[in-house]
Amino acid sequence: xxxxxxxxxxxxxxxxxxxxxxxxxxxxxxxxxxxxxxxxxxxxxxxxxxxxxxxxxxxxxxxxxxxxxxxxxxxxxxxxxxxxxxxxxxxxxxxxxxxxxxxxxxxxxxxxxxxxxxxxxxxxxxxxxxxxxxxxxxxxxxxxxxxxxxxxxxxxxxxxxxxxxxxxxxxxxxxxxxxxxxxxxxxxxxxxxxxxxxxxxxxxxxxxxxxxxxxxxxxxxxxxxxxxxxxxxxxxxxxxxxxxxxxxxxxxxxxxxxxxxxxxxxx
Amino acid sequence: xxxxxxxxxxxxxxxxxxxxxxxxxxxxxxxxxxxxxxxxxxxxxxxxxxxxxxxxxxxxxxxxxxxxxxxxxxxxxxxxxxxxxxxxxxxxxxxxxxxxxxxxxxxxxxxxxxxxxxxxxxxxxxxxxxxxxxxxxxxxxxxxxxxxxxxxxxxxxxxxxxxxxxxxxxxxxxxxxxxxxxxxxxxxxxxxxxxxxxxxxxxxxxxxxxxxxxxxxxxxxxxxxxxxxxxxxxxxxxxxxxxxxxxxxxxxxxxxxxxxxxxxxxxxxxxxxxxxxxxxxxxxxxxxxxxxxxxxx
Numbered sequence: 014x015x016x017x018x019x020x021x022x023x024x025x026x027x028x029x030x031x032x033x034x035x036x037x038x039x040x041x042x043x044x045x046x047x048x049x050x051x052x053x054x055x056x057x058x059x060x061x062x063x064x065x066x067x068x069x070x071x072x073x074x075x076x077x078x079x080x081x082x083x084x085x086x087x088x089x090x091x092x093x094x095x096x097x098x099x100x101x102x103x104x105x106x107x108x109x110x111x112x113x114x115x116x117x118x119x120x121x122x123x124x125x126x127x128x129x130x131x132x133x134x135x136x137x138x139x140x141x142x143x144x145x146x147x148x149x150x151x152x153x154x155x156x157x158x159x160x161x162x163x164x165x166x167x168x169x170x171x172x173x174x175x176x177x178x179x180x181x182x183x184x185x186x187x188x189x190x191x192x193x194x195x196x197x198x199x200x201x202x203x204x205x206x207x208x209x210x211x212x213x214x215x216x217x218x219x220x221x222x223x224x225x226x227x228x229x230x231x232x233x234x235x236x237x238x239x240x241x242x243x244x245x246x247x248x249x250x251x252x253x254x255x256x257x258x259x260x261x262x263x264x265x266x267x268x269x270x271x272x273x274x275x276x277x278x279x280x
Numbered sequence: 281x282x283x284x285x286x287x288x289x290x291x292x293x294x295x296x297x298x299x300x301x302x303x304x305x306x307x308x309x310x311x312x313x314x315x316x317x318x319x320x321x322x323x324x325x326x327x328x329x330x331x332x333x334x335x336x337x338x339x340x341x342x343x344x345x346x347x348x349x350x351x352x353x354x355x356x357x358x359x360x361x362x363x364x365x366x367x368x369x370x371x372x373x374x375x376x377x378x379x380x381x382x383x384x385x386x387x388x389x390x391x392x393x394x395x396x397x398x399x400x401x402x403x404x405x406x407x408x409x410x411x412x413x414x415x416x417x418x419x420x421x422x423x424x425x426x427x428x429x430x431x432x433x434x435x436x437x438x439x440x441x442x443x444x445x446x447x448x449x450x451x452x453x454x455x456x457x458x459x460x461x462x463x464x465x466x467x468x469x470x471x472x473x474x475x476x477x478x479x480x481x482x483x484x485x486x487x488x489x490x491x492x493x494x495x496x497x498x499x500x501x502x503x504x505x506x507x508x509x510x511x512x513x514x515x516x517x518x519x520x521x522x523x524x525x526x527x528x529x530x531x532x533x534x535x536x537x538x539x540x541x542x543x544x545x546x547x548x549x550x551x552x553x554x555x556x557x558x559x560x561x562x563x564x565x566x567x568x569x570x571x572x573x574x575x576x577x
Contacts, residue, residue: 182377183407183465185395187472188424201411278411278452 066248071255074248083237088256091222091233094150095260098157098225099218103211106165111203113166114173115195123166131163136224148229160221161214168214172206173199205272205279212268219261325508326351326374326476331383333369343369345533346383351476356502356509358519359536360565361529362572367512368404370534371480374510375401388475397421400474404481406461408453414464415440415449421472439467442501459490463497470505479511483518492550495521503547516565517553520544528565531572538568 023029048068054060055067062070078084112119138159146152176199184198185191226235234253241249272279333344343366351357361367372378374385376395385392387399400421408417415436422432440446443463453461462482469477483491495518502509513519519526520542528538540561544552552558 177405177407179403179405179407180409182372182375182395183401183403184409184420185377186375186397186399186401186474186478187421187468188397191394198409201409204411276411278454 062247063245064247066251070248071251074246075252075255078249078252084252084256087232087234087237087253088260091226091235091257092260094153094225094233095157095218095222096264097150098154098221099161099215101154102158102162102165102214102218106162106169107207110166110169110207111173111195111200114170114176114203115199120170124170127163127166131167135160135221136227139224139228143229153225153230153233156225157218157221160224161218164217165210165214168210169203169207172203172210175206176202205276208268208272208276212265212272215264215268216261219257219264222257323353324350325353325355325388326510327384327386328370328374329384329386331370331373331380331385333366333373333378334381342533344373344380345535347534347536348383349527349536351508351510354506354508356511356522356524357527358511358513358523358525359527359529360513360516360519360569361534362531362569363514365529365531365572366534367514367529368480371401371478371510371512374476375399375478377401397425397472398475399478400469400472400476401478401480402462402465402469402482404484406453406458406465406485408456408461408464408468410453413450413452414445414456417453417464418468418471420468425472435471439471442470442504443467443497457490458486459494462486462494466498466501470501470507474507476508476510479509481513482511484513484515491515491518496550498522499546499548516562516569519565520558520561521548521550521552526561526565528568537572540565 018026023031024035051065052068055062055065066074075084109119109123113123114120135156139156142152142155142159146155180202181194181198184194189197222233223235223238226233227239230236234256238250238253241247241253327350329348331344331347332342335341335343347370349357359367359370369378373380374387374392376392376399392399408414409420412420418436418439419432422435427435436449437446440449443466445460445463445467448456448460453464456464465482483494486494499522511519511522523542526540526542527536528540529535530537542561544555544557544561553562
């Protein structure tokens with residue numbers, strides 16, 4: 014077939030596909046622009062290095078802290094908090110969200126309460142958690158849990174509720190009992206959407222990390238950022254931010270792979 | 281043949297609507313009708329008696345008004361009616377997926393109170409389980425019944441061949457065309473060996489050529505498997521090609537307006553739509569349906 018569309022037409026057509034190489038080039042160009050802009054501002058002394066470190070300094074700091082093991086130690090502590098908080102939250106939110114989306118009798122009492130709590134700022138509960146739970150890792154896990162659980166609950170309940178009624182009806186006409194429908198039909202039907210929800214809320218869990226480590230932490234990426242702020246070590250703050258972003262990227266990719274493995278039927 | 285209870289004695293006070301009950305026989309030599317013709321009218325599989333469906337409270341919309349009908353064993357019974365007449369609602373009631381406001385529905389003498397595997401259903405929307413392969417979809421019902429693996433495999437293979445999808449056994453529904461999905465849906469419903477197969481415009485979402493192919497396939501399967509079928513459609517050609525008997529419904533509130541016996545010999549080919557007998561029946565039904573639409577406007 015003749016190539017009648019010019020490259021420019023393809024790039025500017027809504028929803029049109031672009032070649033994979035073009036997409037990669039554009040993604041790389043974006044990173045080069047961001048890091049290049051950063052280099053320009055810092056090396057060119059447009060912004061004093063006291064506020065904006067050079068990419069080189071940040072890499073050096075990362076290298077130094079990798080050598081003495083502190084980068085790994087703090088990253089591991091943070092990842093443990095986020096992942097534990099996320100797992101505890103998901104383990105409760107998935108079944109409860111499924112019931113909430115499936116049974117009006119579960120939804121009716123829970124939804125108003127959950128929607129109330131959902132809008133409360135997590136930070137406002139930090140003092141309370143310290144009083145109740147103390148200053149151990151449990152307190153930080155509680156912050157991550159509080160930040161993700163109620164959002165997960167509402168979103169997973171929506172996943173369950175959007176399962177086609179006729180899919181459930183069809184299963185009844187094939188001998189599925191009412192009590193079996195949640196786990197035999199609604200759960201597998203909603204699974205791809207649930208995994209997407211978990212992927213998105215995992216990202217949110219990472220964003221609560223610094224809040225969790227704001228007070229009463231003695232290790233973690235959020236903790237070293239706060240400590241660095243007091244010592245004006247902007248390079249450490251930058252490194253910690255980059256490390257969190259990178260970890261987020263890794264968990265996001267892990268969830269994409271998991272979804273492709275667990276739900277290969279869903280495009 | 282006396283497998284019909286009409287609502288001529290309907291007690292609604294409206295009175296203005298003349299409820300016709302008629303049996304139109306096409307000029308066919310009786311001997312050429314389906315071999316099982318007499319045997320099929322031997323027993324009643326499904327009996328719907330004085331069913332009324334009103335949505336909401338007593339002032340709600342009346343969807344079905346005192347509908348009664350019987351489907352004989354191994355009969356292919358088709359309901360046609362204008363859109364919104366409640367024909368699909370009637371099927372959902374028969375499946376036990378919804379409760380009638382009054383009246384009763386019995387299958388093999390047992391009252392329908394909830395959905396069950398004795399009433400298989402094929403829906404207009406695609407309802408295959410997307411997380412199961414074609415094979416596992418067909419196997420779903422037999423598995424719920426607790427049949428042993430070897431027997432399940434035989435049943436699945438039989439129906440895969442019946443609908444011509446053996447090469448696609450390990451595909452997921454997302455990899456199938458609309459027509460193929462509905463073929464699997466039919467196979468899945470039949471694999472459960474239901475007493476009655478309820479079909480709610482199963483080919484309504486398909487293009488007209490695929491629809492013709494599907495009708496041919498359904499006829500072939502039905503002639504071989506001998507099933508009781510209650511089929512709902514708004515397509516008159518489809519109703520006459522498939523059915524032993526066509527029930528015409530009125531516009532909302534739905535009632536049964538007429539019964540038309542389709543004495544076109546089987547096995548039927550798709551060319552039957554060009555024959556004078558067929559056209560005479562079609563004209564008859566069109567007239568009945570046009571009255572409905574005119575009354576509405």
